[in-house]
Amino acid sequence: GQNIDQPTEMTATEGAIVQINCTYQTSGFNGLFWYQQHAGEAPTFLSYNVLDGLEEKGRFSSFLSRSKGYSYLLLKELQMKDSASYLCAVGSNYQLIWGAGTKLIIKP
């Protein structure tokens, strides 16, 4: 079967660092995506990993280990506007397979 797991909810403090993990088992792999989704809005693209290692983009970084079926999204210098759901998705054949999302709550 195809399965993507990520924590349901996480809480962090403004200015801190948080790591959101994602594990996956899919029949195909064309890369791993992270999207941010604010309540009631469409997902917006954050990062894409197709090779093992760390991709850094400003305050956000994403890591991939294909042999372990594992990725994480690292958010630094958290801001209140980072409160959102973070969705892990795997490109498999012709579609994106999505996790249920991790709701990130930022406290002052």
Added chain:
Amino acid sequence: ETGVTQSPTHLIKTRGQQVTLRCSSQSGHNTVSWYQQALGQGPQFIFQYYREEENGRGNFPPRFSGLQFPNYSSELNVNALELDDSALYLCASTHSGGGGNEQFFGPGTRLTVL
């Protein structure tokens, strides 16, 4: 903004009715994917259209159907609506078929079935 537009923004229907949702893809994109997202869940893949042909389909019944037009805009049709069809319907476009390219999402259509 991604350049992908969807209409309508919100829609209320009753059980048994039919609905058509529309999507205009980003300029230069020839592939459109449709997703259903229930509250608190990740999006579920419905189907993908590439150059006017269905390129793949998820685990949705035949009453979910679609079209893609020569200008690469697309429609999602749902017949015999059920209460569980209440969800956010997302359209995403990309520049070629497959699952390895960044998909650009429209704002979604919120469908409520009463």
